[in-house]
Amino acid sequence: MKARIKITLKSGVLDPQGKAIEHALGGLGFDGIEGVRQGKYIELELAETNPEAAKAQVKEMCKQLLANTVIENYSFELEEA
Amino acid sequence: MKASVIVFPASNCDRDVAVALEQVIGVRPNMVWHGDSDVPKSDLIVLPGGFSFGDYLRCGAMAAHSPIMRDVVAKAKAGTPVLGICNGFQVLTEAGLLPGVLMRNASLKFICRDVSLRVERTDTIFANRYGNGGVVTFPIAHHDGNYFADGDMLDRLEGEGQVAFRYCNQDGAPADEANPNGSQRNIAGIYSNCGHILGLMPHPERLADEELGGSDGRLMFESLVSALH
Numbered sequence: 001m002k003a004r005i006k007i008t009l010k011s012g013v014l015d016p017q018g019k020a021i022e023h024a025l026g027g028l029g030f031d032g033i034e035g036v037r038q039g040k041y042i043e044l045e046l047a048e049t050n051p052e053a054a055k056a057q058v059k060e061m062c063k064q065l066l067a068n069t070v071i072e073n074y075s076f077e078l079e080e081a
Numbered sequence: 082m083k084a085s086v087i088v089f090p091a092s093n094c095d096r097d098v099a100v101a102l103e104q105v106i107g108v109r110p111n112m113v114w115h116g117d118s119d120v121p122k123s124d125l126i127v128l129p130g131g132f133s134f135g136d137y138l139r140c141g142a143m144a145a146h147s148p149i150m151r152d153v154v155a156k157a158k159a160g161t162p163v164l165g166i167c168n169g170f171q172v173l174t175e176a177g178l179l180p181g182v183l184m185r186n187a188s189l190k191f192i193c194r195d196v197s198l199r200v201e202r203t204d205t206i207f208a209n210r211y212g213n214g215g216v217v218t219f220p221i222a223h224h225d226g227n228y229f230a231d232g233d234m235l236d237r238l239e240g241e242g243q244v245a246f247r248y249c250n251q252d253g254a255p256a257d258e259a260n261p262n263g264s265q266r267n268i269a270g271i272y273s274n275c276g277h278i279l280g281l282m283p284h285p286e287r288l289a290d291e292e293l294g295g296s297d298g299r300l301m302f303e304s305l306v307s308a309l310h
Binding site: 012013014016017020064065066068070071 | 138139142146174175180181182184185186187188189227229230231263
């Protein structure tokens with residue numbers, strides 16, 4: 001199975017990189033941007049074929065390593081290979 | 082007193098801190114590779130500065146899961162003093178030994194310069210040689226030193242006396258303009274609940290010899306020797 005994982009900053013956590021992207025887009029003439037939040041996207045190829053087991057596995061990976069849950073949220077989708 | 086310095090791939094202050102420790106303790110510290118499984122019996126474990134694992138994923142995240150860290154965490158929980166400097170502080174937060182997280186500097190710039198710090202407590206094993214409320218000079222050299230924890234955690238840290246150092250101006254006031262990286266409440270370093278684990282972004286080992294421009298950092302190692310010898 002394939003897991004597509006999105007890691008985003010929790011609301012309330014300042015995102016200076018998002019701010020810098022917002023400024024840069026403004027400099028390129030893209031007006032009307034009301035906010036930018038940046039994050040990470042990770043794809044995993046899993047040997048597991050059972051969706052429930054895969055879900056539990058990916059959740060554990062996110063909690064233990066892929067996200068820092070002090071400042072980040074994670075979400076993911078599973079896709080059959 | 083015996084100290085151990087953990088060496089990760091891309092640690093780069095491991096030898097500096099070993100020299101600073103040896104000058105004060107008189108004994109060469111053990112240099113312990115991250116892939117080892119046991120830290121030799123030590124009175125102090127040091128996680129040095131650097132860019133372990135290239136700062137991949139998040140600073141300190143990979144190092145926090147190195148084989149040696151299982152033993153570091155176990156020994157820390159059993160009471161062995163642990164000092165994490167810069168990347169070592171990041172590793173301590175990622176390993177769950179200290180609360181909060183070090184985020185990208187608010188300016189987005191790597192900052193390398195001396196800063197003034199207010200010593201918040203002098204009744205600890207790390208700071209007993211400093212004057213109360215004193216202002217010291219340590220260098221910083223980091224891209225991700227912006228300390229963040231939620232409001233409840235910050236209140237708890239303050240209430241329990243866990244703030245170790247704050248960025249301040251030369252008069253000792255933790256002013257906004259003295260905050261180099263956007264850290265919440267100007268926090269530069271924190272203690273664990275029991276006070277035997279310290280993580281800080283500034284580098285005491287880089288100003289531990291008058292010939293290098295100052296020795297405020299040396300007092301931290303002297304404090305440890307007087308507490309742990």
